[in-house]
Amino acid sequence: MYYINLVIIFITFAAVLLVARNRIIFDKKIEKNKRSFLERESKANSTRKADISNLDYVNLSLDKLPVNASSSDKYNSLINELNQLSEKRIIDLSKYSNTELKLMYGPANLDALSEYDQNYLSLIRTLDSISSLLIEEGNISAAKEYLQYSISIGSDLSSSYGMLGKIYLDENDNKSFNELEKLASRNKTLSGPIIVNNLNNIKSAHK
Secondary structure (H helix, E strand, O other): OHHHHHHHHHHHHHHHHHHHHHHHHHHHHHHHHHHHHHHHHHHHHOOOOOOOOOOOOOOOOHHHOOOOOOOOHHHHHHHHHHHHHOOOOOOOOOOOOHHHHHHHHOHHHHHHHHHHHHHHHHHHHHHHHHHHHHHHOOOHHHHHHHHHHHHHOOOOOHHHHHHHHHHHHHOOOHHHHHHHHHHHHOOOOOOHHHHHHHHHHHHHHHO
């Protein structure tokens, strides 16, 4: 009994030491990451303002979209949102953090770039809403045009991929569906795996 108790004490002591060691390593790692972040932030905040006039902005040209696809009030309201967005600068910066943007273009450009990125989010969400509405109204061909355009400018909305994927399958266009799957698999955002899983579920349900 004495030896059993001794073994238990030893194991407990070893476990406590292991937890304490791991805690120290974890705290050191957190402190290192914190210092690294503060150093990058300091460098970012001292970066000179860069020229952002020639970035890869989205050129929203409404004459390439079927803007007269519906006469409903909701549709016209959404088209009005597109018209307003077409007069603004639009760019997808979702893969960059604020620190990275400041390092690349300077903190003086951060507010403007954040606004342009927000315009991009508004654009892909509006295109998604328009597509959903047109599908409800039975105008599949027009919805497909909006969805294809949205995907072409880098949308990572799972709902847009899903709607377009279902249209392709309903049209027995397996080639386009497979290309859409490949495009989704190359998506490196957090939405990428969700999009791929959604497309797989749509394909399975369609069989």
